[in-house]
Amino acid sequence: MTVSQMSQVTSEIQYFHADGGDVTTHPPRHYDMRNPETRGPGGSITATVIRDARQAQDADLDTSGFQLIQRPTRVSDFLDNKEVMRVYYEECKALAKELTGASIAFTYDHLIREPGRQISGGGTDGQSYVTGEEAGGGYIGTAHMDYTDNTTWSNYLALHSEQPPKTPVRTISLNFWRGLSPVVDDYPLAICDARSVKEKDLFETIVYGYGASNYSWHNIGIETFSVKFSDHQRWFYYPLMRPDEVLVFKAYDSAGVIGNTCPHSAFSNPSADPDSPARRSIELRVLCFITD
Numbered sequence: 001m002t003v004s005q006m007s008q009v010t011s012e013i014q015y016f017h018a019d020g021g022d023v024t025t026h027p028p029r030h031y032d033m034r035n036p037e038t039r040g041p042g043g044s045i046t047a048t049v050i051r052d053a054r055q056a057q058d059a060d061l062d063t064s065g066f067q068l069i070q071r072p073t074r075v076s077d078f079l080d081n082k083e084v085m086r087v088y089y090e091e092c093k094a095l096a097k098e099l100t101g102a103s104i105a106f107t108y109d110h111l112i113r114e115p116g117r118q119i120s121g122g123g124t125d126g127q128s129y130v131t132g133e134e135a136g137g138g139y140i141g142t143a144h145m146d147y148t149d150n151t152t153w154s155n156y157l158a159l160h161s162e163q164p165p166k167t168p169v170r171t172i173s174l175n176f177w178r179g180l181s182p183v184v185d186d187y188p189l190a191i192c193d194a195r196s197v198k199e200k201d202l203f204e205t206i207v208y209g210y211g212a213s214n215y216s217w218h219n220i221g222i223e224t225f226s227v228k229f230s231d232h233q234r235w236f237y238y239p240l241m242r243p244d245e246v247l248v249f250k251a252y253d254s255a256g257v258i259g260n261t262c263p264h265s266a267f268s269n270p271s272a273d274p275d276s277p278a279r280r281s282i283e284l285r286v287l288c289f290i291t292d
Helices: 081-100 153-158
Strands: 008-015 029-032 044-052 066-070 104-106 109-114 117-122 127-132 170-179 189-192 202-208 222-227 235-237 245-253 264-266 281-290
Touching: 081 104, 081 109, 081 117, 081 170, 081 245, 081 281, 153 281, 189 245
Parallel strands: 029 202, 044 235
Antiparallel strands: 008 044, 066 245, 104 281, 109 117, 109 281, 117 127, 170 245, 170 281, 189 235, 189 264, 202 222
């Protein structure tokens, strides 16, 4: 099937419980992936219409909160942790500065996802480790947002002996998501138009134990948003992403998290070719500071 034929698909995504309250009425929930008794947030599985973003006319960081960019990488082996840190981190930081106008950018972690597992690279010790689904490995089919207004960036930077600038004008975290398979057909990433997200759709969840022990947020906890399904949300995906394309989306924006940043989730693509290669992808986040 060609890209032009894929106007939309319908697939199941797991959301937070519809009757579970929201960020305006309930305090954050704590969720420790290291403890099996508290590991799963639960939720409701809902059939969701996911549109072809290649046909969207206004998909960019400043409007929808996400953008597809054709940008080949010089990395020859993404399983070479040192090469990823030396080459890919710098490529993503340079692109983040180009897209945001930031003068300062940091990144310390990356995740490579494969069926049933993930490789946590970089982190607090510069090594790579394999973790399974119990620590967030594999494809995450749950709608979520990576950060909230309560995210403690200073704690994250302190792990790497860094400090944020004293008076940044704006702070933005960008997620760089790239397929490593020849083409990403099944289990692509669904991304929600930031403009279609409302405060009542969100519930703050602080997650501990994500990724391997060297993952920067593993012990200090990540303030995230769980997402409740709503008919006003507009979900998109990029069919048949290639390795020379990178999906960039806002994970945090101090100008406003709600309305500027994007929920996202993997999903089983009902139109995928059953003979297509299993998805393999890399993601990393770049923390940007605009100082003037």
